[in-house]
Amino acid sequence: MSFRTKKVFNNNVVLVDYDGKEKILFGKGIGFGKKHGDKIDAKDNIEKIFTLDNDENSKNFENLINYTDSNVIGMCEEAIYMIQQELDEELDEKIHISLTDHIAFTLKRLQSNEEIQNPFLVETETLYNKEFKIATKVARFIEKTMGIEIPDGEIGFITLHIHTARNSGKLSNTIKYAFLSNTVIEYIEDNLDIYVDRQSLDYARFITHIRFSIERILEGTTVKNDLIEVIKDTFKESFKLAESIGKILEDEIDKTVDENEISYLAMHIERLKNTNS
Structure with missing residues (x-):
């Protein structure tokens, strides 16, 4: 099995084409020195293959690529891989769009010294404690990668995205639990x-x-x-x-x-x- 490189996000994350389907590859160093059209073999240290099977999700991911910094997308894909490793389960593929879009927007706001308060932070941590702990690790990873401090309120929002991805994208119920509990x-x-x-x-x-x-x-x-x-x-x-x-x-x-x-x-x-x- 071999893939054709479509876009390199960073040294560890690459968007490829395989049999007409877009796939996101994660592996240490697989993107290093790669250019559009280069071949990547299955034996080339690939640790995870994400596939966007849904056409709407694939289209939305393409749009996301057009207006989001490649390094941010690469970082978010590494974070998603980290989340799956922590949970040891597959996540709803929408997380590749929803979490990445949220983090990209969050970074822009924080760089402009704009912080959105999270009124359900305590409820979120209590209801989804496992996801909250993973979200905290994700926040620390973002801080280390981007050099920007991630406030606790944002950890709560990341928690909701993780919980939603574990429950087939049912964000409305996730938020409803937190709102009603409060x-x-x-x-x-x-x-x-x-x-x-x-x-x-x-x-x-x-x-x-x-x-x-x-x-x-x-x-x-x-x-x-x-x-x-x-x-x-x-x-x-x-x-x-x-x-x-x-x-x-x-x-x-x-x-x-x-x-x-x-x-x-x-x-x-x-x-x-x-x-x-």
Whole structure:
């Protein structure tokens, strides 16, 4: 098997043509000294071959190449390879466009001293801790390569791109979990006049519960709670608050939240109430 070079992004990343399909090759030194049209053999230290099978993704990647610095694209492809190695799984091919475009735009903003605040940073780190740790490594790699400090807020955005690429490009749900979790916590704080420490174990437990609760509601699955009547009677205030939160969730995701979910939510609210009052 051999490939024809279309574009060299850096010494380690090359765009090639193989049988009419574009492929991105990663391997230490495979791009060194290569020019358009040069042949690269399969035995030439190729560590990873990325293929853009979707025609729209291939077209969007071509457009990205036209307005993005080659070194930035090469760096992002190395970062994507790093992400796949860390996760030991294949990612949705859209990440080659979405993450690269995001990082390229981020670098331009940071060079102009423009930083976008990330309102869901803590929620993102808590919900997607594994992806957040990998995103942190990616940020450090970008800093080392480009000599630009990457703020924590940007690590949160990179985390969302990684999580989305693991879940067939469903970014809307990823952002929705973070948004709804933040909304629910603030609603509880306002109604109980408490402050929930975003670094606490209670917060992590609650956010994780909300995440999986939303997934169950969206999928129409139910986890039965045999203690509903006991919870209603024992934790009256928390149950009433849980019912209000259930309405918020229903409005946002257009699905019915049953009493089983409400009662489990009430139990978590009661724990937050007792540990943060």
